[in-house]
Amino acid sequence: MDVAMTSTTRTVCPACGEPVSGTDLYCENCGAELQSSAPATPALDTDTEPTIELHTGDPGAAAAVVPGPCRSCGGTVSADGYCETCGTKATKLRDHFTEQPAPWVAAVCDRGIRHSRNEDAVAIAADPEPGSRALLVVCDGVSSSLDSDVASLAAARAARDVLVAGQAQGMGTEASREAAVIARLNAAADAASDAVLANTSPDSPNPASCTFVATVLEAGLLVAGVVGDSRAYWFPDNAEAVALTVDDSWAAELIATGVPRHEAETGPQGHAITRWLGKDAPDHTPRTTTLRVAGPGWLMACSDGLWNYCSEAAPLADLVRQTAAANGGEPLATASALVDWANAQGGQDNITVALARL
């Protein structure tokens, strides 16, 4: 979750004293809820929100929304929305979902601990042949806007669908293949932006907005495109980690001027982004990076809910490699474990991890 730099009112978080925007729903520093407006029952009960159908496996097939057993103890979930054994509130599908279109590609999207809504979204696709073709899209809803949870999911899926549709096989030279993929990433960002606008009420005071990161892997060609501060990385098993994206953020601009990363990212406005998708976005053309990759290694796209706790590429690579090793190299288990790890660090933001094993 990020703060678009459009707000004018500035106050401080009542929990930690850090500056916050007047329209923020949560403090970007400590995750405290800012606009609880303190009714007897706070606006936490989002059960009445329209159900969002989630894709699993085959990107075209909608999974039925069936409340499963309790995620905490495996007990039966009552009609009142709580477990009949341990009382844990049943997780809404929007709050925690996974995708695994092929055994070698998987993603987990989770609400985290501090936030009452999951405004992160993920949509992925892959061909069955390991290492052949994978498409990862992560969008992170901006918390100062309305309906960002709906908009981010619509955006991620629209982008993924554009990427799935245009396969660039047999396009001649390497350069022309790359140009074709970049053009598709641009089209995917356009589609994502349109989806955000379609989920924004015309007279909304805080129009929905989100970040965008997408990676296209096709036959050794890897292209990543970014708007905002969601990230993509390539972690080869036997070489140094590669950050495929540079954040569109105030912190990134500070880092570019020589401010140490940790200082820039934890300072005031450390999470303020300078570009996003949405009605009030000045420009949403993704900035792209291209790489020739050969396995073995991990391709990862993630939201700041993960990298907040490990921002440097090298230690993040170590974390992913260790986590993968502990989970038998299985992508879904590894992504889940990374989400669990971020929650164990505090889970102050929504967390999304998408992985492809090459």
Next chain:
Amino acid sequence: MAEFSATVYQNEFLPDGGTDVHAIVTVDCSGAGVAGQSGGGDVGEIIIVDTSGSMGADGVRAAAYAAQTAIDQILDGVWFAVISGNDRAQLAFPPSAEPVMVRMDPYTRQAAKDAVARFYADGGTAMGTWLRLAARVFATVPSLTQKHAILLTDGENQHESPEVLTETINAVTGQFQCDCRGVGVAWQVDEVRRIATALLGTVDIIPAPDQLAAEFQKLIRQAMSKGVATADLRVWAPQGAQVLFVRQVAPTVEDLTGRRTEVNALTGSYPTGSWGDESRDYHVAVRLAAKGIGQEQLAARVQLAIGDQVLAQGLVKALWSADEALTTRISPEVAHYTGQTELANAIQEGLAAKAVGDTATATTKLGRAVQLAAQTGNEEATSRLRKVVDIDDQDTGTVRLKRTVEKVDEMALDTASTKTTRVKK
């Protein structure tokens, strides 16, 4: 058909590491109808009148008149009987050597009133024998689902040991409900309250015999307006949680915690007796294992059930938050009834201390009671306390015991101690 609803009042926000969840659950009943009309079984009513020697000719005459007034209020078709009690119990009506009940009709009504007119004062007092006979009489009509008695006494339970009375109370608990009234000032509030509390009834003082008839009329009318024969409060708490207590807090304070019977491993059932169109408040406290900030779980399901059928449910929640503005808020309902419960205890403990001559404790406790009554806006309690103590400062609870106190005022304060005022919602 009666309809029940349950409404929960609580602050669900717990601080980091917080474990105890308190909630007030208001249960409303509407459309209860009148006793015996729901088709769920028959209604039985027994009038138990003290005819011991201490009642005297005038007292017994007033009690007989009150019993006749009560008989007039019992609906046709209701099974009934009248017991006269002294150091042993007799079935005054129907006239029979063996326990028996009859249905109310014009003939039995007149016959019962005639029988009651023949009461005379004699013998001692052994209330346990009256209760045992009432239980045996009720047991003769297996179709009864709603069994209610009113018990009138005027004196101490002298002809029976406290142990025997306790045994009897335990033996008859759950078999019928009983509202108890003491006439005059020679009876023991604690003793009679034990009976009423166990038998899901009320206790009160009737200062003079000429007030008996009006009270009996009111009690029977109330009993006849209870269209729901019997209902239970059920409390579910999650695995590993501990139900700290379950209390009725309005209209009176009654601790239900010890009356739990198990429905299943996680759910306890607490008897609440019969219901008319009325509203009762319950205070439920549950201790949970603390969870992480931002996590939510259910602390309790509080249900109103008739038999196996759950008719209303309130959800008590727990939500751990780092926001002190949320976690430090105290539910006004919980605060109000916590104060009212402490008020009842302070009055009872203060009067008990006063009775054994412990002036210091009595002054402290009754001072605290004055303070709590003022804080919770219980003006009735304040005015009753005023008859027992001189109030120097009600905000600090500074009081002096009155030198001379009317016994009747002290007993009225005692019997009314559990009556609570509703919180303003």
